[in-house]
Structures are given as C-alpha cells and as structure tokens.
Amino acid sequence: MNAIVKRRVHVAAAAIISADKKQVLIARRPSSFDQGGLWEFPGGKLAPYETGLEGLKRELHEELGVEISCAQPLIRVHHEYPDKRILLDVWQVHEFAGEPFGREGQAVRWVPMEDLASYPFPAANLPILRAVMLPTEYLITAEEDDEDVFIERLTRALDKDGVRLVQLRGKTLSGEEYVARARQALALCREYGARLLLNGEPALLEQVDADGIHLTSERLMQLDQRPVPMGKWLGASTHNAEQLDKAAALDCDLVTLSPLAPTPSHPDAILMGWHDFQQHVEHAGMPVFALGGMTRFHANRARAVGAQGIASIRDFWR
Numbered sequence: 001m002n003a004i005v006k007r008r009v010h011v012a013a014a015a016i017i018s019a020d021k022k023q024v025l026i027a028r029r030p031s032s033f034d035q036g037g038l039w040e041f042p043g044g045k046l047a048p049y050e051t052g053l054e055g056l057k058r059e060l061h062e063e064l065g066v067e068i069s070c071a072q073p074l075i076r077v078h079h080e081y082p083d084k085r086i087l088l089d090v091w092q093v094h095e096f097a098g099e100p101f102g103r104e105g106q107a108v109r110w111v112p113m114e115d116l117a118s119y120p121f122p123a124a125n126l127p128i129l130r131a132v133m134l135p136t137e138y139l140i141t142a143e144e145d146d147e148d149v150f151i152e153r154l155t156r157a158l159d160k161d162g163v164r165l166v167q168l169r170g171k172t173l174s175g176e177e178y179v180a181r182a183r184q185a186l187a188l189c190r191e192y193g194a195r196l197l198l199n200g201e202p203a204l205l206e207q208v209d210a211d212g213i214h215l216t217s218e219r220l221m222q223l224d225q226r227p228v229p230m231g232k233w234l235g236a237s238t239h240n241a242e243q244l245d246k247a248a249a250l251d252c253d254l255v256t257l258s259p260l261a262p263t264p265s266h267p268d269a270i271l272m273g274w275h276d277f278q279q280h281v282e283h284a285g286m287p288v289f290a291l292g293g294m295t296r297f298h299a300n301r302a303r304a305v306g307a308q309g310i311a312s313i314r315d316f317w318r
C-alpha cells in the first residue's frame with residue numbers, strides 16, 4: 001500500500017497495575033478483530049475531539065466496566081503497520097473503581113509482571129512491555145574505591161530508597177576488580193529483587209550473570225547489531241538524535257538521555273533543556289531515563305514529557 005494513503009490512528013491504552021504492584025491487566029483481542037488472538041493493553045481509538053486521557057476513560061468503561069479518575073503517562077510509541085500508522089499512547093493506571101471484566105466478550109487476565117513477555121502481543125507492543133516492567137528510577141553507582149562504603153551505599157539505596165534498577169559503573173577499577181564488584185552487587189540486587197546492568201563489554205555477562213549491559217554512547221555507535229540476547233536487558237547512554245536512532249536500530253531496551261542539568265562530573269556540558277528532551281523522547285520509541293542533575297523531585301516532570309523516569313548517581317548514592 002502507498003505510504004501516503006496510510007491511515008493515522010491514535011490509540012489510548014492502559015497498563016492497569018494491581019494494588020500490590022505485582023500484576024498487570026491484559027486482554028485478548030477477539031479472533032474476529034484486527035490482530036485477533038493477540039493480547040493487548042485495554043484501550044482503543046480516540047474520537048477526533050478527545051484527548052488521550054478522555055479517550056482512555058471512555059474505552060476502559062466500554063471494554064472493562066471500570067471507571068478511572070486519573071492516570072500517569074507511561075510511553076508513546078509510533079508504529080507503522082502495513083495498513084496504518086498508529087500512535088499508541090499508553091498510560092499507567094493504579095486506581096480505578098469497579099471489577100474489570102471483558103464487556104465485549106474478550107478474555108481478561110491479571111498476569112505477574114515477570115510473565116508478561118511470554119504472552120503474544122502486537123508488534124508495536126515491545127517497548128510498552130519494557131516500560132511496564134521497568135521502574136521510574138535508575139541508580140548509577142558512583143566511583144567507589146572502598147568496598148565497604150560501596151556495599152553500605154548500595155544497600156541503603158536498595159533498602160531505603162527502594163531502587164530496583166542499578167547500573168554498575170567502575171571506570172577506575174581494574175578488570176578483575178570490576179568483576180569482583182559486580183558479583184557483590186549482583187548478590188545484593190538479587191536480595192532486593194532489583195535488576196543489575198553492567199557498564200562495560202557485553203562479554204562481561206559470561207563472567208557475571210547480571211541482568212544486562214549498559215553501553216557507553218561511544219560503544220553504542222561502534223556496534224551494528226544487538227550484542228546481548230533477548231532475555232538480557234540492553235541499555236545505552238545517549239545525548240542526541242543520532243545516538244537514539246542507533247539505540248533503536250540495536251533494539252535497546254532502555255536508554256539514558258543527557259544532560260538535562262549541570263553536574264559535578266560534567267560541569268561544562270551543553271545542556272539539553274526539557275523542550276528538546278521531550279522531542280527526542282517522543283520519537284525514541286523506547287523507555288528513556290532523564291539524566292544529568294536529576295533527583296527524584298524531577299521524576300514527575302520527566303514523566304510528564306514522556307520519560308520513563310530519572311537516572312542519577314548523586315540522588316541515590318549517600
């Protein structure tokens with residue numbers, strides 16, 4: 001079909017999260033529908049006059065019989081299907097009234113977060129699954145020569161701040177020291193149910209069975225295919241559109257995008273500003289963490305412009 005005549009469809013959908021935050025509600029598209037038999041996040045096409053949130057409220061009432069009063073933006077994904085271009089405008093819903101059921105005869109199921117990836121979803125949904133599974137805060141560890149201080153601070157962040165995604169940076173450590181540190185960090189992260197990404201070469205995963213790798217922007221630009229298998233997480237540091245495109249081409253699961261504000265580690269960096277950040281995020285098609293001078297106080301602002309949340313060293317490393 002000629003690209004020029006493709007329909008544009010704006011869809012609002014919800015990741016409805018259970019009160020214990022461990023499960024998410026999905027529905028199966030009836031077999032007579034477009035993409036029938038696949039699972040999806042409940043929602044549907046906006047009417048021309050509706051905002052995303054208005055359309056979401058109406059769709060959740062029509063499809064599930066639940067009433068929502070508020071929702072937080074989670075991720076926006078632009079995807080091209082053979083017959084249409086869709087914008088999936090996905091929201092996270094924590095509070096609702098009523099017991100959800102399939103009002104249109106569709107199967108509806110609460111599934112544990114960790115099982116989500118085993119359900120077949122439409123092609124556009126991969127970044128959404130990633131966004132649902134990831135937290136809003138990403139801790140990057142500081143350079144720390146003293147092992148005891150490292151353990152103490154990481155434990156504090158996992159325990160007191162509830163951090164569930166950690167990147168182990170250790171540029172000043174030798175290769176051997178880094179591996180030893182990574183093993184300690186992994187044991188701690190496992191204890192708290194947190195994911196650990198190693199900042200370094202993908203081959204490190206053969207020595208330490210962490211949850212994935214976080215690539216520097218420099219390393220990212222040298223690669224031409226995804227360097228870790230699908231079961232592992234792949235993150236990358238990005239600073240501009242070219243690097244974001246590369247991250248998308250490598251099918252990264254998440255990126256950091258920086259710098260938003262000056263930091264002691266990068267005092268002279270040219271800052272991005274929220275407007276440019278928002279434009280980059282809109283087209284990233286994957287979860288993006290705002291980085292550079294971010295604290296948890298910035299998390300809501302970052303979310304409001306489409307980010308997954310914030311990444312920080314200083315805010316968590318105390």
Ligand SMILES: Nc1nc2c([nH]c(=O)n2[C@@H]2O[C@H](COP(=O)(O)OP(=O)(O)OP(=O)(O)O)[C@@H](O)[C@H]2O)c(=O)[nH]1
Pocket residue numbers: 009011012013033034035039040041042043044045046059086088122123124125
């Ligand atoms: N609701 C929903 N739609 C999705 C998801 N992923 C995805 O690709 N889509 C696509 O987005 C479009 C949503 O349309 P829909 O069929 O839900 O629309 P609707 O509820 O307004 O139904 P209707 O058009 O039959 O009245 C479909 O083409 C569907 O395949 C998803 O996770 N949730």
Ligand SMILES: [Mg+2]
Pocket residue numbers: 042043044045063
């Ligand atoms: Mg629908």
